[in-house]
Structure formats: structure tokens, C-alpha cells
Amino acid sequence: MQIEQFHWTPTEGWNPAMPGQSPLRPQLVLLFGERARLQTASLMDPLHTAYPQAYCLGCSTAGEIHGTQVSDGSLVLTAIQFEQTQVVGHHIQLEPGDTGFQAGQALVHRFDAEGLQHLFVLSDGLHVNGSELVRGVMAALPAGVTVTGGLSGDGDRFGTTVVMGADTVQSQMIAAVGLYGDRLHVDFGSLAGWSPFGPLRQVTQSQNNVLYELDGQSALDLYKTYLGEHAERLPASGLLFPLNVWPQPGDEPVVRTLLAVDNVAKSLTFAGDIPAGATVQLMRCSFNHLVDGAAEAAEISVTNIPEGKPELAILISCVGRKLVLKQRVEEEVESIRDVVGDNTVLTGFYSYGEIAASAKGHAPKLHNQTMTITTFAES
DSSP states (O other): OEEEEEEEETTTEEESOOOSSOSOOOSEEEEEEOHHHHTOHHHHHHHHHHOTTSEEEEEEOSSEEETTEEESSOEEEEEEEOSSOEEEEEEEEOOTTOOHHHHHHHHHTTSOOTTEEEEEEEEOSSSSOHHHHHHHHHHHSOTTOEEEEEEOOBTBTOSOOOEEETTEEESSEEEEEEEEOTTEEEEEEEEOOOEEOSOOEEEEEEETTEEEEETTEEHHHHHHHHHGGGGGGTTGGGGGSOEEEESSTTOOOEEEOEEEEETTTTEEEESSOOOTTOEEEEEEOOHHHHHHHHHHHHHHHTTTSGGGOOSEEEEEEEHHHHHHHGGGTHHHHHHHHHHHOTTSEEEEEEESEEEEOSSTTSOOEEESSOEEEEEEEEO
């Protein structure tokens, strides 16, 4: 595997300078950046000139990861030439009335199932129920194929998100690359690190990802009670207080991020499903726990990588973590570098949702407020 990486900022442009035609012949280019930059044709033209044969996969973000640097308003480009792996990319546009489940199935059906080892998925972050998307993807995939990815972001604005597939950059789009070949090693880990507080409560009324009642009371009113002064800044402040959700007794909990509030319906809309009958508990941040969670996710993500040293790691972390960590946000990325080593290329973004199993052997889910890491190596 050969990799080259570039970082674009308004002050410096592409650093290093983008080659007119690269000596590398990558099959895959990953591009993460601010929505307005991804939609600027003059910035995209050098990419297509340098890598005319590569499938370009990317999305808008709530922050870009380049090595151990976290930035905003930039672009991070990572070109990957696999030596023993075939890369196939496809994307779909959401049609009116499409559910996340239908979209997930439709996307997977575009891939040849034979030899497919891993699917890396990027989705619109606001118009897709991520939980349904994952269920649709898994319903259509052959057994044994692993899945990771994330939901695109738009800073803390929650206005419009876009996904890039090939030479198309659009909202309401889902794109993926399928990786084929038995010489590729893929692993992943996903952990949160948030601290629970307040009592356990039962979801007594909900519909998909919209929560109406907890213990027979207005979910919004209860949420505001616990948030105190932070309630005035909803929904943005809700990123600091996610819900831990146990869909059924005995299930692994998943963390859910608040996306929107409806003061008339007294409801809360989350990035993934909140099923009726589920048990939930509010969570809040602990700086050290978040950083420790990122490091532990990194340790899990190299379990099945030869010598524990991946060649590439894609980091997808939640915008809520970034808002909590603030100036210390790079500490969680640095903790990952300490685990994977200096020779691993790090790229990624801050998202509106993360897709992964917590470890191999577990079913993939939509997560919120986690650091999710996908690692790659060829042998």
C-alpha cells in the first residue's frame, strides 16, 4: 500500500503542492472537508487531474483530521494505491419517500458480492436515519462482510451536508467503496467515554428517531430540567448531553446524539432510533474519559492487524466530542497515534454519526459520540 496525503487551507493552499499528474496510481482518494470547499470546482479540478483513475469518496465535516492535527474550513486528501486489493465505488441519490433501510439495500445491490471483504460507507448526515441505513446495508450484504463509515457533517450548524462519490458532490446522497481481496486486513474499534448521570428512564412514546415521552412525561421538558442553563441553547447544547440507550434488556448500549427539538410537539429528534420500551440515561462529558476512550478504541482496532501496525487509519469522531474537548480536541487524536505508531497515515473527520461494530464479531450499528477507527494493512 502506497499513500500520499495533502492538506488544503485558505492561507496556504495545497500543502504539499498538488502534483499535475501523480506518479502514484491510486484506486481510491478520500477527501474530507468543509461543505463550501467541497463544492468549489476550482479546488476539485487538481484532484481529478492528479488522480484520473481513482474513485473519489468523501464528505462534508464538522472538522477535519490530518495526522494529529484537527482543523476547520480545510480539505484533507488521502490517495491510496493498494497493491493486492481491488476497489469498487458506487453512490446513490435519495429519492422522495426513500427510507434509510431501502437506501442501504439499494446501495449494496450495486456491488458484486463475490470476494467483497469490507464496505466503507459515507452518508448524508441530516436526511438519513442512520440506524435504518445500517440495517438495510446488513440485510443485503453477504455474511462475513464488515462495514464501517459515518454520517457527513456541517460544523455545528446542522444546515446542509454533502457526500462525494466519483465526481459528484451532492446532499441527500450515500456513497461507498467495496474492498476485495484476501491480502487486505481490516479492523476497527468504537468507544465513547461519556459518563452517565441521572436515573434510568423508559421510553414510553417514540417513533423511529423521534422521542416524545420518558416515563410518561414530556421528553423535551425532562431534558430541559436536567440541562438547566444549557437548555436555552438547544439543540446545539444537546451535543454535550447525549443519551445512552439500551434498546432491549441485555443489549449493548448505544449513544444517541440530539439533532433537533420541536417545542410544539415537545419532542426530541436524535441521529438514530430510540425505540419504545428502551431504557435510556443521560450522559455528560469527562475530558479524560473521552481521550481514554479514543485510545482504547485504537487498541481494539489493531487487534487483527499484523504486528498491530496498520498502514492507514480512518478516524471518525463525533462533533459532540469536538465541542466538549475544544482546544484539547487534538489530544484524542494524539492518543491514537501513540497506539498505532508513527508510520500509520491518519485521516478522518468529525461527524454526525459513526458506523461500526464495537469490535469484530459484533453487529455494526450507528453510534453517536464515539471515536470510531477503521484500520487497514496489506500483506
